[in-house]
Amino acid sequence: MSGKTWGGRFSADTDKRVEAYTESISYDRRLYIHDIHASKAHATMLSEVKLISMEEAQSIHQALDEIKNQIELDEFTYSTSMEDIHSHIESALIKKLGDVGRKLHTARSRNDQVVTDVKMWVREAIAQLQSKIRTLQKAFLESAKENNEVVLPGYTHLQRAQPVLASHYFLAYIEKLQRDFDRLVDCRKRVNVLPLGAAALAGTSLPIDRDRVAQLLGFDSVAANSLDVSSDRDFLVEFLGCLVQIALHLGGWSEEWILWSTTEFNFIDLPDSFCTGSSIMPHKKNPDVLELMRGKTARVIACLTHLMILVKGLPLAYNRDLQEDKVALFDAFDTVSASLDLAAPLVFGTKFRHESIKARLEDGFLDATTLMEYLIQQDIPMRTAHEAVGKLVRLCEQKRCKLADLSKEQYEEVRTGLSSGVYNILGVSRALRAFRSFGSTAPDQVASQINLWIDRLS
Numbered sequence: 001m002s003g004k005t006w007g008g009r010f011s012a013d014t015d016k017r018v019e020a021y022t023e024s025i026s027y028d029r030r031l032y033i034h035d036i037h038a039s040k041a042h043a044t045m046l047s048e049v050k051l052i053s054m055e056e057a058q059s060i061h062q063a064l065d066e067i068k069n070q071i072e073l074d075e076f077t078y079s080t081s082m083e084d085i086h087s088h089i090e091s092a093l094i095k096k097l098g099d100v101g102r103k104l105h106t107a108r109s110r111n112d113q114v115v116t117d118v119k120m121w122v123r124e125a126i127a128q129l130q131s132k133i134r135t136l137q138k139a140f141l142e143s144a145k146e147n148n149e150v151v152l153p154g155y156t157h158l159q160r161a162q163p164v165l166a167s168h169y170f171l172a173y174i175e176k177l178q179r180d181f182d183r184l185v186d187c188r189k190r191v192n193v194l195p196l197g198a199a200a201l202a203g204t205s206l207p208i209d210r211d212r213v214a215q216l217l218g219f220d221s222v223a224a225n226s227l228d229v230s231s232d233r234d235f236l237v238e239f240l241g242c243l244v245q246i247a248l249h250l251g252g253w254s255e256e257w258i259l260w261s262t263t264e265f266n267f268i269d270l271p272d273s274f275c276t277g278s279s280i281m282p283h284k285k286n287p288d289v290l291e292l293m294r295g296k297t298a299r300v301i302a303c304l305t306h307l308m309i310l311v312k313g314l315p316l317a318y319n320r321d322l323q324e325d326k327v328a329l330f331d332a333f334d335t336v337s338a339s340l341d342l343a344a345p346l347v348f349g350t351k352f353r354h355e356s357i358k359a360r361l362e363d364g365f366l367d368a369t370t371l372m373e374y375l376i377q378q379d380i381p382m383r384t385a386h387e388a389v390g391k392l393v394r395l396c397e398q399k400r401c402k403l404a405d406l407s408k409e410q411y412e413e414v415r416t417g418l419s420s421g422v423y424n425i426l427g428v429s430r431a432l433r434a435f436r437s438f439g440s441t442a443p444d445q446v447a448s449q450i451n452l453w454i455d456r457l458s
Helices: 016-022 025-048 054-072 085-097 110-146 166-191 210-217 226-231 234-260 288-311 320-349 354-359 368-377 382-399 408-412 428-434 443-457
Strands: 151-156 159-165
Touching (some): 025 054, 025 210, 085 110, 110 226, 110 320, 151 354, 159 368, 166 443, 368 382
Antiparallel strands (some): 151 159
8 A cells, every 4th residue: 555545546656845845734734623523424424324334433433533632732743745634634544443444535535525624614713703803892892882972083085074972983893893793604604515425526426425424514504516516615715705804994993093093193092012112212102013903904815815816717626726725714814813812902902092182173174064964954055055164164274263263244144044053063062962863973873872782792
């Protein structure tokens, strides 16, 4: 018997350079537990359909458990000559059991074996990400409750636009993260389809029971086309797409807080334990964690691009190119997972500089849109009202004053009788109270949303 699982066809040993070039054990060894679980389920099914005996299945189970313990105790030997974790485990099994170990691969190919293991790994990865997303949502929710009296300038184009409650700001990220959570839920539906039993590409002539394996491994259904199974990496493209969206949300939030921590904004005080200093400037407090979180978004996007280019134009069924899928998969997951681990404590540890925010809150005409909408309620057409307020803002800029500082006479020029009520809606606090639409930053709307999320995340 050759040392290779496929060596019977060959008359010469594999070149050592080829072994080094084609190995994947350096990174796919993290699939060991999934390979063992899938192999035990496969052995159980083989015994139930009488392809191996019950005693043989029990021996395989016991030996696989011993291999698992060896791996976890760091007593397992890896070699590039055996390519991947699947071959390593099978080789170790044969070493323990001889011909009984050689029976495990009955009605199974590494093609369907690998994709089964990867799907099981992705299921766990999805669960881990969802747990971390929930933790970050709870951090944002706590900040929303803690800062429910704080008013912030809202921005478009990085220009001051309208006032918003800080709690409304935090709720926005809870919503974004909920979409990330829901995308993972939906992604799992396509992940949780069993590939095992498709064999290399055409299925098998042996009387296997794929539904039984699906039951044992917790898959919802069984893949219906064996030719599709070997080449299918749609679920990975979708999963990495979910990871990219999480990374994009974290990157956008990071950018905001990088800006908000500057002297120019001076909105927040980041925790010292999540910042670094300068080797030459002793006063510096740099938001390096947030900068890296923003920067690592590019890395996750690159992983998705890697995978999409990898599968582009591949013919059916399996091609060795697909070995490279796990490089992108593991790197993208590890990056996003680590970012989520840091995001929640960073949110918990950051404090708003209330006085600094309040000191400049009336700058930037945050009440201008509310004034326009007040004019609309006075039966002035929207475009006419928009133009009128624009002219008033320009006048304020010339006079270096606020809209509330303009005289009654100046408002009367816009419309007779306007001055009697206009001052009741001017100023940031009054403008904020004027909001009323569902989903807006109106205090009662925000309070209602906070209560909904308290119930949802409890």
